[in-house]
Amino acid sequence: MSVSRVYRYRPETRLVHAGTLRSQFGETSEALFLTQGYVYDSAAQAEARFKGEDPGYQYSRFSNPTVSMFETRMAEFEGAEAARATATGMAAVTLALLGQVRSGDHVVAAKALFGSCRYIVEDFLPRYGVTSTLVDGTDLGQWRKAVRKNTKTFFLETPTNPTLDVLDITAIAEIAHAAGATLVVDNVFSTPLWQSPLTLGADCVVYSATKHIDGQGRCLGGVILGSEEFIQKHIHMLIRQTGPSLSPFNAWVLLKGLETLAVRVRRQTDTAATVAVALADHKKISRLIYPGRPDHPQVEVVRKQMRGGSTLVAFEIKGGKRAAFRFQDALKLVRISNNLGDAKSLITHPATTTHQRLTPAQRAELGISDGLVRFSAGLEHPDDVVNDLLAALEAA
Numbered sequence: 267m268s269v270s271r272v273y274r275y276r277p278e279t280r281l282v283h284a285g286t287l288r289s290q291f292g293e294t295s296e297a298l299f300l301t302q303g304y305v306y307d308s309a310a311q312a313e314a315r316f317k318g319e320d321p322g323y324q325y326s327r328f329s330n331p332t333v334s335m336f337e338t339r340m341a342e343f344e345g346a347e348a349a350r351a352t353a354t355g356m357a358a359v360t361l362a363l364l365g366q367v368r369s370g371d372h373v374v375a376a377k378a379l380f381g382s383c384r385y386i387v388e389d390f391l392p393r394y395g396v397t398s399t400l401v402d403g404t405d406l407g408q409w410r411k412a413v414r415k416n417t418k419t420f421f422l423e424t425p426t427n428p429t430l431d432v433l434d435i436t437a438i439a440e441i442a443h444a445a446g447a448t449l450v451v452d453n454v455f456s457t458p459l460w461q462s463p464l465t466l467g468a469d470c471v472v473y474s475a476t477k478h479i480d481g482q483g484r485c486l487g488g489v490i491l492g493s494e495e496f497i498q499k500h501i502h503m504l505i506r507q508t509g510p511s512l513s514p515f516n517a518w519v520l521l522k523g524l525e526t527l528a529v530r531v532r533r534q535t536d537t538a539a540t541v542a543v544a545l546a547d548h549k550k551i552s553r554l555i556y557p558g559r560p561d562h563p564q565v566e567v568v569r570k571q572m573r574g575g576s577t578l579v580a581f582e583i584k585g586g587k588r589a590a591f592r593f594q595d596a597l598k599l600v601r602i603s604n605n606l607g608d609a610k611s612l613i614t615h616p617a618t619t620t621h622q623r624l625t626p627a628q629r630a631e632l633g634i635s636d637g638l639v640r641f642s643a644g645l646e647h648p649d650d651v652v653n654d655l656l657a658a659l660e661a662a
């Protein structure tokens with residue numbers, strides 16, 4: 267089989283072609299290799315395969331041709347030397363952190379994290395003697411002050427969930443590197459189309475492929491990207507031996523999802539920007555946050571590190587939880603869901619769902635008020651989406 271490596275082409279072209287492994291049948295669409303194992307031509311070949319002297323596959327917990335295609339396509343799109351796919355985004359986050367630390371180490375992370383990520387840093391790692399400090403990610407002084415002698419890694423997501431703050435990846439990477447630590451960036455909210463953390467100085471990027479990479483609400487998946495050295499040193503053995511592998515079927519769905527990623531994310535970003543314009547000055551909305559608007563709190567950082575806005579818009583409805591619930595219940599097209607990046611437009615009330623686990627004080631600290639909702643733009647006609655949101659605001 268031959269592998270296409272297509273670095274010379276632009277990112278959108280790589281999304282369609284990179285990593286394709288074409289079998290002897292010459293199929294146009296990538297094949298789904300639904301197999302657990304592989305057979306060998308001889309005992310000597312099996313021995314050589316296990317010694318790493320013969321290239322090829324051994325067992326699908328380690329690697330699989332369809333999963334490899336997804337990994338190569340992701341790596342070439344992201345501009346990373348290496349990638350490893352995982353069963354979920356949380357497996358990617360957990361391994362990216364766990365792989366780097368030992369008992370006695372310390373992690374610094376931004377407070378505004380996806381709920382499960384915050385659990386890993388705050389509750390899970392400490393069980394194994396890995397302490398952590400949570401900081402306001404937009405305040406560079408807090409990152410600097412949090413560094414200790416035993417700090418191994420920094421972790422952040424940007425834009426943040428759900429308030430869409432934008433953190434300065436380059437500046438935070440410099441602080442991490444000066445401390446002898448690495449920086450891991452969860453790039454889900456910006457998508458690989460609009461932001462390239464490795465180019466900005468990060469050492470590792472993680473995705474929940476469940477979101478825009480699938481983009482049509484079907485499969486869970488994740489991916490970890492970095493230099494060959496980073497992946498070999500921290501991730502390679504851990505994934506193989508602990509087994510959070512991506513199934514070939516899900517890898518195939520995600521691989522085909524990548525082919526349409528740029529088209530979808532552009533359209534979703536345009537719709538989100540249209541929604542932001544339509545709702546910004548609405549009398550029932552007290553605050554609207556959209557990276558790409560001139561009134562975004564980190565407008566300079568957005569300009570410096572993002573190539574596009576966001577597929578998400580956050581806004582606060584006057585009247586707290588009651589008004590936010592009435593608004594959500596009055597929507598006819600936009601569906602209530604905690605997911606994002608789907609073909610279907612979705613609305614979330616973070617205070618009672620994704621961020622319910624936090625105390626009211628912790629939510630207040632993150633700007634997650636009872637009236638705040640997070641909108642994820644789908645692929646419907648933008649006018650239908652805007653009309654649905656405006657009609658539901660009338661009812662709120």
Ligand SMILES: *Cc1c(COP(=O)(O)O)cnc(C)c1O
Binds near residue numbers: 486
């Ligand atoms: C969804 C999400 C995750 C977790 O991904 P799963 O695929 O659900 O495990 C991690 N980080 C961010 C920012 C997410 O949106």
